[in-house]
Amino acid sequence: MTRSYILHMFTPGRQMSPFDVNMAIDAGYDMAIPYCDVDTKNIGAMTQDAIFSRGPKSVAHTGIFIGGRDVVQAAEMLALARKAMVPPFEVSVCADPSGSYTxxxxxxxxxxxxxxxxxxxxxxxxxxxxxxxxxxxxxxxxxxxxxxxxxxxxxxxxxxxxxxxxxxxxxxxxxxxxxxxxxxxxxxxxxxxxxxxxxxxxxxxxxxxxxxxxxxxxxxxxxxxxxxxxxxxxxxxxxxxxxxxxxxxxxxxxxxxxxxGNVKYQVQHRLFKRMREAGKPVYLGFEEAMAMAREVVAELG
Ligand SMILES: NC(=O)c1ccc[n+]([C@@H]2O[C@H](COP(=O)([O-])OP(=O)(O)OC[C@H]3O[C@@H](n4cnc5c(N)ncnc54)[C@H](OP(=O)(O)O)[C@@H]3O)[C@@H](O)[C@H]2O)c1
Known part of the structure; x- marks a missing residue:
């Protein structure tokens, strides 16, 4: 059975950013599904809802993105999502609130x-x-x-x-x-x-x-x-x-x-691709975005 690549996109706000939805689809996700009102209180439960249904073999086919506007809240949500994983039921998570990390x-x-x-x-x-x-x-x-x-x-x-x-x-x-x-x-x-x-x-x-x-x-x-x-x-x-x-x-x-902006675009694109291609769960915050930006910039010479 071929499995679709699904990205669950969580935001504490009233809407997910269309910019991030476009970026996810362009990086190869078949479906990018936005969820509003997801914050530190319910991200653990939402994460566990996302990890169990597809089985451990689909780890690379399922991902979680954390948006919103608050950089501290997003960092906390990333940590809480990671804590909620139940290996081998574990998926990749990337945070980029307001595009700020990238x-x-x-x-x-x-x-x-x-x-x-x-x-x-x-x-x-x-x-x-x-x-x-x-x-x-x-x-x-x-x-x-x-x-x-x-x-x-x-x-x-x-x-x-x-x-x-x-x-x-x-x-x-x-x-x-x-x-x-x-x-x-x-x-x-x-x-x-x-x-x-x-x-x-x-x-x-x-x-x-x-x-x-x-x-x-x-x-x-x-x-x-x-x-x-x-x-x-x-x-x-x-x-x-x-x-x-x-x-x-x-x-x-x-x-x-x-x-x-050209470098930011590449960084976000490659972080999404990395989630899909890593073969094991990865957790991507502002430090991983920085490492990726240095990689992109190095290619510019
Ligand atoms: N190039 C790219 O790829 C890219 C990607 C994403 C975002 N951006 C840009 O990045 C910038 C920052 O985004 P953000 O979401 O962090 O912005 P933001 O939250 O809208 O604003 C950042 C800060 O600007 C301050 N500010 C507003 N008017 C000011 C003024 N007249 N003088 C001094 N400070 C003022 C505010 O500080 P106070 O607390 O003092 O009000 C606010 O905290 C935006 O211009 C956005 O368009 C660029």
Whole structure:
């Protein structure tokens, strides 16, 4: 009997992302079935409902995807789904809430590539500012840069208490060492940028967070990367297609949203394929996304 590849797609929210459904089908799943209202309370039961009916031989033919918008909740759900497995009844699980794990991995891997190519250096000891550091992509990008040895500021507009709480939670949940920084206006941004080697713009789509004047105040800047593909650019002077293009007359190079998006697409596609082809259960979170992003980026040369 030929068995279909089935992906059960769980989200705590009201709907599963059509982006993720498309990605799953394009990566070879025959069926991608969305379930809403699945969170830490019921993911164990939902996982066990998914694993028993097809028998241990169909392990590679059944998978679970965890979406939603909350990076911490998704990490908890991934751990709980894994705990609910009853070997040999065990299937692969991948989490990518709001596309943040794969986008952040693509962002950090493309920056790492340009640090090496344009400046013969890496993240170790570098000062990284994540503008939009309270969002899903920003928190994970900050955690990944920190794991690579950078000193990371996660920016926040809500005040010092919120900034500290968010970076503490990010550090605890994602094995990182970031610091929160409050940036509410251009003067505060310029003051932090003066000490910044790498700026990552991860704020909401369609919002410019670093203008020309602010970027010019970043005299030590090596790389400026922007994940926002919706005009205006998140960082003025960085085009969506840029991948290592010098910014103005500075030594800094820019990376735009579509250059990052191309890597993100490949990372998510390959993670889904890996779930189907591994032959044994795999558990894929933000660290596995980072390893995959480095693989994809290495192929770019
Ligand atoms: N290129 C790709 O492949 C790709 C893939 C996925 C997502 N994205 C992009 O990645 C970005 C981040 O996604 P997300 O889901 O993490 O975003 P999000 O949750 O919508 O926003 C991230 C943060 O942006 C901050 N923000 C909003 N307006 C701001 C402003 N004027 N100044 C400073 N900060 C501001 C918010 O912080 P507060 O807490 O201060 O409000 C929010 O926490 C989006 O632009 C999205 O389109 C790109």
């Amino acid at each position: 986008t952040a991995a693509a962002l950090v891997a493309t920056v790492e590539r340009q640090l090496r190519k344009a400046h013969q250096t890496d993240f170790a000891g570098r000062r990284v500012l994540v503008v939009g550091g309270s969002g899903a992509v920003g928190r994970i990008a900050g955690a990944l840069a920190s794991q690579l040895g950078a000193q990371v500021w996660l920016s926040n507009r809500s005040g010092s208490e919120a900034a500290a709480r968010l970076s503490e939670e990010t550090n605890r949940c994602f094995n990182a060492l970031t610091e929160g920084v409050v940036i509410r206006n251009s003067t505060e941004l310029q003051s932090v940028l003066a000490d910044t080697d790498i700026v990552l713009a991860t704020a909401s789509a369609g919002v410019q967070v670093v203008g020309e004047a602010e970027r010019s105040s970043a005299r030590k800047l090596l790389v400026a990367a922007d994940v926002n593909a919706v005009p205006p650019a998140g960082i003025e002077g960085v085009g969506v297609m840029d991948d290592g293009k010098r910014i103005g007359s500075s030594d800094a190079v820019g990376i735009g949203a579509l250059a990052i």
